[in-house]
Amino acid sequence: MARKRGRGVAACWYGIARTATVDRAGAWAEIDDGGTVKILTGVTEIGEGILTVLAQIAAHEIGVKPADVTLGDNDTARSPEAAHAGATRQTYMIGNCVAIAARQAREKLVEVIADHWDVAASTIETANGEIWAAGTNHRISMGEAVRICKAKGVVPLGSGSFGTDTTGLDPIDGAGRPWQAYVFGCQVAEVEVDTITGEVQVLGIWAAHDVGRAVNPRGVEGQIEGGIVQALGQGLMEDYKLDQGRTSTSGFAKYILPTALDVPHVTSIIIEDPDPIGPLGVKGIGEPAMIPTIPAVMNAIYDAVGVRITSLPATPEKVLDAIKEKEKSHTRRNIPAVAAE
Amino acid sequence: MPELRIEATINGRKVARPAKPHLRLLDFLRDDLELTGTKEGCGAGECGTCSVFVDGVLMKSCLVPVAKAQGTRIETVEALANSGELSILQKAFHKAGASQCGYCIPGMVMAATAAIRSNPFAGREEIKERLGGNICRCTGYQKIIDAVEMARDVQNGKLSASVFAEDEPEDGAFIGANVRRIDAPSKVAGALKYAGDMVMPHMLHVQVLRSPHAHARVVSIDVSEAEAMDGVEGVITSADVPGEDGFGVFVHDQPIMARGKVRYIGEAVAAVAAEDVLTAKRALAKIKVVYEPLPAVFDPDEAMQPGAPVLHDYAPDNITKHIPIRVGDVTKGFAASELIVEQTYSTQAIEHAYLEPEAGLGYVDADGVVTIISPSQNITHHREMLSKIIAQPISKVRFIMSPVGGGFGGKEDMIYQGMLALLAMKTRRPVRLVFTREESIISTAKRHPSRTTLKMGLSKDGRIRAFEMRMISDGGAYGMSTEGVMRKAAILAAGPYAIANVKIDTYGIYTNNTPSGAFRSFGALQAQFATESHLDICAEKLGLDPFEIRRINAMRDGATTHTKQKLKSVSILRALEAAEKASDWEKGAPVSRGETRSDHATQGIRPPCALGARFEAPAAAERSEVA
Numbered sequence A: 001m002a003r004k005r006g007r008g009v010a011a012c013w014y015g016i017a018r019t020a021t022v023d024r025a026g027a028w029a030e031i032d033d034g035g036t037v038k039i040l041t042g043v044t045e046i047g048e049g050i051l052t053v054l055a056q057i058a059a060h061e062i063g064v065k066p067a068d069v070t071l072g073d074n075d076t077a078r079s080p081e082a083a084h085a086g087a088t089r090q091t092y093m094i095g096n097c098v099a100i101a102a103r104q105a106r107e108k109l110v111e112v113i114a115d116h117w118d119v120a121a122s123t124i125e126t127a128n129g130e131i132w133a134a135g136t137n138h139r140i141s142m143g144e145a146v147r148i149c150k151a152k153g154v155v156p157l158g159s160g161s162f163g164t165d166t167t168g169l170d171p172i173d174g175a176g177r178p179w180q181a182y183v184f185g186c187q188v189a190e191v192e193v194d195t196i197t198g199e200v201q202v203l204g205i206w207a208a209h210d211v212g213r214a215v216n217p218r219g220v221e222g223q224i225e226g227g228i229v230q231a232l233g234q235g236l237m238e239d240y241k242l243d244q245g246r247t248s249t250s251g252f253a254k255y256i257l258p259t260a261l262d263v264p265h266v267t268s269i270i271i272e273d274p275d276p277i278g279p280l281g282v283k284g285i286g287e288p289a290m291i292p293t294i295p296a297v298m299n300a301i302y303d304a305v306g307v308r309i310t311s312l313p314a315t316p317e318k319v320l321d322a323i324k325e326k327e328k329s330h331t332r333r334n335i336p337a338v339a340a341e
Numbered sequence B: 001m002p003e004l005r006i007e008a009t010i011n012g013r014k015v016a017r018p019a020k021p022h023l024r025l026l027d028f029l030r031d032d033l034e035l036t037g038t039k040e041g042c043g044a045g046e047c048g049t050c051s052v053f054v055d056g057v058l059m060k061s062c063l064v065p066v067a068k069a070q071g072t073r074i075e076t077v078e079a080l081a082n083s084g085e086l087s088i089l090q091k092a093f094h095k096a097g098a099s100q101c102g103y104c105i106p107g108m109v110m111a112a113t114a115a116i117r118s119n120p121f122a123g124r125e126e127i128k129e130r131l132g133g134n135i136c137r138c139t140g141y142q143k144i145i146d147a148v149e150m151a152r153d154v155q156n157g158k159l160s161a162s163v164f165a166e167d168e169p170e171d172g173a174f175i176g177a178n179v180r181r182i183d184a185p186s187k188v189a190g191a192l193k194y195a196g197d198m199v200m201p202h203m204l205h206v207q208v209l210r211s212p213h214a215h216a217r218v219v220s221i222d223v224s225e226a227e228a229m230d231g232v233e234g235v236i237t238s239a240d241v242p243g244e245d246g247f248g249v250f251v252h253d254q255p256i257m258a259r260g261k262v263r264y265i266g267e268a269v270a271a272v273a274a275e276d277v278l279t280a281k282r283a284l285a286k287i288k289v290v291y292e293p294l295p296a297v298f299d300p301d302e303a304m305q306p307g308a309p310v311l312h313d314y315a316p317d318n319i320t321k322h323i324p325i326r327v328g329d330v331t332k333g334f335a336a337s338e339l340i341v342e343q344t345y346s347t348q349a350i351e352h353a354y355l356e357p358e359a360g361l362g363y364v365d366a367d368g369v370v371t372i373i374s375p376s377q378n379i380t381h382h383r384e385m386l387s388k389i390i391a392q393p394i395s396k397v398r399f400i401m402s403p404v405g406g407g408f409g410g411k412e413d414m415i416y417q418g419m420l421a422l423l424a425m426k427t428r429r430p431v432r433l434v435f436t437r438e439e440s441i442i443s444t445a446k447r448h449p450s451r452t453t454l455k456m457g458l459s460k461d462g463r464i465r466a467f468e469m470r471m472i473s474d475g476g477a478y479g480m481s482t483e484g485v486m487r488k489a490a491i492l493a494a495g496p497y498a499i500a501n502v503k504i505d506t507y508g509i510y511t512n513n514t515p516s517g518a519f520r521s522f523g524a525l526q527a528q529f530a531t532e533s534h535l536d537i538c539a540e541k542l543g544l545d546p547f548e549i550r551r552i553n554a555m556r557d558g559a560t561t562h563t564k565q566k567l568k569s570v571s572i573l574r575a576l577e578a579a580e581k582a583s584d585w586e587k588g589a590p591v592s593r594g595e596t597r598s599d600h601a602t603q604g605i606r607p608p609c610a611l612g613a614r615f616e617a618p619a620a621a622e623r624s625e626v627a
């Protein structure tokens, strides 16, 4: 059989937000005319879906629809610091501070409306653009509520700041509290190895990742799928080659990337082990999604053809060489046995 | 050069206008007609971001000379959502969550449109093959292919168009709901402007002169001839930096442009702002730099040897950062082990290959605020560094983060924003710089290549008694994120496992290679590749199932990490169990039992790819649809 299948598994862990330093982020929220919501924080989309996540959080917390949320631009002169877009920190750091800001703005609005209706603030509920007092006939739109609020001279605003309780590492033994939230994951890979060409095709990945709480499950899947395919690129084909500091792979003709034809079917399993510290329970997924993929694939190659690839990428040439090497040593070992027969 | 006159029908409108003959159709669409939905990802026919229809045929407009557009009918992504309503395919992309950074998406939508125009019944495998010329770095393609299938089925009446509607939870609980991405409509329509799509009135174009040497002293730079050229408005070198010239995520060891010496091929040496890109490029050729080559070092192990060429005076041993982790006593741990396995692992440098090459605009506003618009992943830190570099208070520096067409860590370094600031200050006009793909690849950070030696001691029952790892990483010419990458690699190297005796050392080393920097999963990927491979080697020797060996060692709730931090809840056991169950894993030691195992799934995998064999004849497909 020229093509052999195999399976492998690998696990991972990762820390959320900046490492071994205090991380922080801030946001402002305003419940605006028409029952819309304005969120200002120094972040924009780098593709992970953070704007949608923040709109969902603000909508959920204030009681409007995500479509009613406007997000301000990421601008150091116009919005609070959200710090950098990286370190799997966006949903955790900025999501949590948007929740804090949104809750505060809602509280301001609720206080005025409760007073207006002469009910206890604790009886007031909001959802999907409406505000009502439980057990009464009081129910109006958020837009109307904002109008009432402003007529009483109050603009419902909130601000949120979220920081981590973390420390640097000891320079001698590394002791310290680098993160306050950790995530864990595990992936299984199924591969098919062509023993004639050495080519490895990854057919399936089952990826189980703890994300704390999934704000947008489809977005989480997108991060997992994208991370896995980036990892496959590193595992099987990508190679930035340098000779005396000069690259021979300065364009996409030479620098090979995964295409739609190279990708496995990915089955994502989202695990929710809520973060006990932040107000939302969210953690993150961007980076950890790609960590177990490569070792899972290398373990699967071993299962399929009995060769262990320890230097990346596992190109067809490398896999083929390893298979030949293995056969050679196998034959060598078998010679005495054959002779004895 | 005599100008051409192009007459063509573009997005249904007749266009008749002059064009420079050296333009590609892509430039004509983007620069002359401001149809910036068509993107330039590579300029070499390799990525598909520039896909358009010419007389109904899908083409890569970066490969089409503008003269070829004469008399043709051209459709760009802007034509798909006519009168504002998204096409079925665009709606499907929105619904399926098929766009992330969005930079590949206009091209992807065009290719997908072509796919279902060519064969309205195309199957999943055929769709993949028809999208094979388009690269997406973000999504892993799965949701893109899902979207095309969804659009196909709606178009064929197999699915109702109501599938595109938003899921709206009745109780308003939007956390946990699959809300459609709010940025997707602008991305699928090609309407969103990335920095390279933005123009400002009176804007100049920037080009950068880069070092051809890996290590050389810069003896002199003469810009006088370039400066005197018609159309050149400003030339800068490190002599134009008014403040403290240095940036970096951890150490500020990198000047805006080479100062005194160059340390890698591709390092910026000077920059020009001119009325157009071509003039700026010509001016680069007029800058005279005298270099005196220095001995260079390209291997991190060699760079650590005494007497190796030194890159930065502050680090005479070329060590950017060493991070040690120590728990217990590994000597005792190995002594108490029944199995000891040692193995080396290595990983290569890889490129982020975000589809959007670096681009940015700089201007000085009416209040004298130096403003930079760019897809920077860290505007707060960039503002702080730039304020020192240009010797201005923070209030006079402003960073605006434009939509990022993929980052993955590669856009955390302030590698070009300083030049934009200096040129805007010097010319008092807005300036714009757009990297070519080649420029992006040679000058920006890579993932750290690593060499790791891992020694693990275990007892027969599979418990890890000692873990010793030494990882040497090539950080290249500048510090960038090396320190942080070494730290994260060290903290996470031993995996989510409770181990009493741990010794880890990670080293980031300066060499004259392209700098290494932040890259999604930041050192943890390199280290855990070694550890997770190693566990399987050990499991085989101990006759243990790979899940089992991981379970035996997994941290439990309340565990103490290798940095002696006490954790509350630890979900690794849940993750192991979920993956094992979902994949129907058949238990057994990892002894190359591939052929004999019975868990090779029938579900959850794609069919193995056999190129070219997957197109069904449209007629046959149609028949089977009817049947």
Ligand code: FES
Residues within 6 Å of the ligand: B039, B040, B041, B042, B043, B044, B045, B046, B047, B048, B049, B050, B051, B060, B061, B062, B063
């Ligand atoms: S294929 Fe034309 S820009 Fe990449």
Ligand code: FES
Residues within 6 Å of the ligand: A047, B098, B099, B100, B101, B102, B103, B104, B105, B135, B136, B137, B138, B139, B355, B405, B406
């Ligand atoms: S969404 Fe495809 S490259 Fe980013």
